Amino acid sequence: MKLILTGIAVCIAIYAQAQHTFKVILRSQNYPVAYATIHWKEQNKSVTADSIGIGIIHNIPDGRQTFLISAAGVVEKEITYVFPLSPNKQIEITLDPEGIEPEVIITATRTSRTISNTPTRVEVISGEELDEKANMKPGDIRMMLSESTGIQTQQTSATSYNSSIRIQGLDGRYTQILRDGYPLYAGFSGGLSIMQIAPLDLSQVEVIKGSSSTLYGGGAIAGLVNLVSKMPTTEREFGFMANGTSAKGLDLSSFYSQRHGKAGITLYGSANYSSPYDPGNTGLTAIPKFERYTINPRLFLYGKHTTASIGFSYITEDRIGGNIDYIKNGTTGYFEENNTDRFTTQAGLAYQSGERSTFNFKNSYTRFNRLITIPSYQFEGLQQSSFTEATYKIQMEKTVWVVGVNFLTDDFTEKRHTPTPLRNYHFNTYGAFLQNSWSPAEVFTLETGLRGDFVSEYGFELLPRVSALWKPTSRLSFRLGAGLGYKTPTVFNEEAERIQFQQILPITAVAINERSAGVNFDINYRIAIGEASLSINQLFFYTRLNKPLILTTTGNGLSFMNATGHIDTKGMETNIKFIYTDFKLFVGYTLAHVNNHFNSVKTRLPLTARHRLNNVLMYEKEDEWKLGLEAYYTSKQLLNDGRSGRSYWVTGFMIEKLWKKISLFINFENFTNTRQTRFDTIYTGSIDNPIFRDIYAPVDGFIINGGIKLRL
Numbered sequence: 001m002k003l004i005l006t007g008i009a010v011c012i013a014i015y016a017q018a019q020h021t022f023k024v025i026l027r028s029q030n031y032p033v034a035y036a037t038i039h040w041k042e043q044n045k046s047v048t049a050d051s052i053g054i055g056i057i058h059n060i061p062d063g064r065q066t067f068l069i070s071a072a073g074v075v076e077k078e079i080t081y082v083f084p085l086s087p088n089k090q091i092e093i094t095l096d097p098e099g100i101e102p103e104v105i106i107t108a109t110r111t112s113r114t115i116s117n118t119p120t121r122v123e124v125i126s127g128e129e130l131d132e133k134a135n136m137k138p139g140d141i142r143m144m145l146s147e148s149t150g151i152q153t154q155q156t157s158a159t160s161y162n163s164s165i166r167i168q169g170l171d172g173r174y175t176q177i178l179r180d181g182y183p184l185y186a187g188f189s190g191g192l193s194i195m196q197i198a199p200l201d202l203s204q205v206e207v208i209k210g211s212s213s214t215l216y217g218g219g220a221i222a223g224l225v226n227l228v229s230k231m232p233t234t235e236r237e238f239g240f241m242a243n244g245t246s247a248k249g250l251d252l253s254s255f256y257s258q259r260h261g262k263a264g265i266t267l268y269g270s271a272n273y274s275s276p277y278d279p280g281n282t283g284l285t286a287i288p289k290f291e292r293y294t295i296n297p298r299l300f301l302y303g304k305h306t307t308a309s310i311g312f313s314y315i316t317e318d319r320i321g322g323n324i325d326y327i328k329n330g331t332t333g334y335f336e337e338n339n340t341d342r343f344t345t346q347a348g349l350a351y352q353s354g355e356r357s358t359f360n361f362k363n364s365y366t367r368f369n370r371l372i373t374i375p376s377y378q379f380e381g382l383q384q385s386s387f388t389e390a391t392y393k394i395q396m397e398k399t400v401w402v403v404g405v406n407f408l409t410d411d412f413t414e415k416r417h418t419p420t421p422l423r424n425y426h427f428n429t430y431g432a433f434l435q436n437s438w439s440p441a442e443v444f445t446l447e448t449g450l451r452g453d454f455v456s457e458y459g460f461e462l463l464p465r466v467s468a469l470w471k472p473t474s475r476l477s478f479r480l481g482a483g484l485g486y487k488t489p490t491v492f493n494e495e496a497e498r499i500q501f502q503q504i505l506p507i508t509a510v511a512i513n514e515r516s517a518g519v520n521f522d523i524n525y526r527i528a529i530g531e532a533s534l535s536i537n538q539l540f541f542y543t544r545l546n547k548p549l550i551l552t553t554t555g556n557g558l559s560f561m562n563a564t565g566h567i568d569t570k571g572m573e574t575n576i577k578f579i580y581t582d583f584k585l586f587v588g589y590t591l592a593h594v595n596n597h598f599n600s601v602k603t604r605l606p607l608t609a610r611h612r613l614n615n616v617l618m619y620e621k622e623d624e625w626k627l628g629l630e631a632y633y634t635s636k637q638l639l640n641d642g643r644s645g646r647s648y649w650v651t652g653f654m655i656e657k658l659w660k661k662i663s664l665f666i667n668f669e670n671f672t673n674t675r676q677t678r679f680d681t682i683y684t685g686s687i688d689n690p691i692f693r694d695i696y697a698p699v700d701g702f703i704i705n706g707g708i709k710l711r712l
Helices: 002-017 127-136 142-146 324-329 496-499
Strands: 020-028 035-040 046-048 056-058 063-070 078-084 091-094 122-126 150-154 163-167 173-177 182-185 202-209 222-229 237-244 248-261 263-274 288-300 307-321 337-352 357-374 378-394 399-416 425-441 445-456 460-470 476-487 514-529 532-546 550-554 557-561 566-582 581-599 602-605 609-622 625-634 649-657 664-668 685-687 689-694 703-711
Touching: 020 063, 020 078, 035 056, 078 091, 122 127, 127 142, 127 202, 127 649, 127 664, 142 202, 163 173, 163 237, 182 357, 202 550, 202 566, 307 324
Parallel strands: 020 091, 173 222
Antiparallel strands: 020 056, 035 046, 035 063, 063 078, 122 202, 150 163, 173 182, 202 222, 237 248, 237 703, 248 263, 263 288, 288 307, 307 337, 337 357, 357 378, 378 399, 399 425, 425 445, 445 460, 460 476, 476 514, 514 532, 532 566, 550 557, 566 581, 581 602, 581 609, 609 625, 625 649, 649 664, 664 703, 685 689
């Protein structure tokens, strides 16, 4: 009897030792997943997690066990563990949100945070959205940016097609354009910049709106646009795109990248052509004749603690617009010709000095030569600029510090063609900055920054900046940001571009930096139920620009002088995104009140639409079909001649058929044929000596483009 009882006791002890407890913490985007169901497949048993995402299953035997986790708003996940687990092991499982696209990493703020955890409000065009917009305008990024809420691309020349970016109603000279964090497109080199940047080798485009000079220095009064290039991976990427248009345009571009062990390479090349195009039979080009070639190779080297890169890009273009007969047949008539050569080098090094600290060094050099020719006038100049920056980042448990210094040079030399005084200049900028990101709790992050810039000839600028993020739940977040900005005086802006810099005098010695202060507040809410998801972002903004440069008539010509007063822009942006199964609906609305306050008189800023509405409906069957329907509304704009341009709609429809390695696309852009020459004039005077009016609506009208993309 004792033997039997002893055997039973031993069995009970062995059985008891073989029973385990499975305790798991469930999270999604750093928030608990409440009341999730945890199903134990082997025993067909389920438990429910509590309100803070903790689930417990008892009496689990040794061996392989499988659990299926499901909850509203997250993607179902199956996991397998072999019991017994390590003693005191805490299991934390991250669930992906359902119907909401994966997070992207933001680089423009230097802290490398995901977009939902970045206190600075950043808008990103990436992935499929970037690919879809590239179908519509493969040759440049103008359309990609203009179709974003709060951004307007302003055409500055009726015949050359040149355009600039306006953010929240402010002139293009107040937007800073970066490439991988390098400020490259400023001064004279900002001319034609967005018309010469193609999207095929971009991984994403980051947009920060409002005064942001604390991040990269002067120029970002309205905001900044950071173009992020694709990087090599172990998986080879080769893409080729050919696109033709009904306006007799052709775009050919290719991109290759791959990493082999400790080395990687990316190579981008393109050729873009267009014949002169005049859809309204005005006798003047709506799209000029141009021929452009681009090459951009980059080499990457990878060490145990170090990553280095070096590369260059070269763009050359001949562009001529104006009288159709002159361009085609060589007869007399008005013309505007732009010949540009842009050469840029980039070098970077990142050294990880410890588990939590990184040293970064960047250097770039740009040489930009441009010749503008119109009848009886030429403007030619060479801009050489450089950018050098060194930063040190240390990441602690709840804090990230970034400290850095930078040095910029900018030199412009004009070649004399007229008696007008030369617009030469040279100045250096010495900068130092400190950034801090502090997260005392998972629901709150505070980001602060302070920059000091000393600009030769224009003095010292102190630029504080602050942004805060509060996320009370995984669905709701609030952001508040404020900062200062400045812009060094320059003759290279929209007003001068419109008249090809004729009679523009050099900046006077009494000119001072334009300075700004801005604040923005936004609320973001998103929810996913089954196969449907909805996200809403509501932004309110205000920027004040003190003593802006305005074009003034003097006895000797035209001079840019600081105004007595200020410009302010205030309003709101609403972005709504709804996804259901294979359908995506995007709706964006911008309200912008932009006014001059000069000599105690308030007037509207010309060429700024008070209301803009963006609507995009996409249908996407993964790896099979993409269909997109667009409709964009722009309200009336005040023109520089005191008149008012009319409001208008622009529509588009795109189809793409995809296979594994090839896709075909066709795009019907502006199929309602909205065109300024249909309802208004673009010039006065004679066609041989035109005086151009403001361009406030499309001039190219309905255009069909289509082509082929290869992915090998």
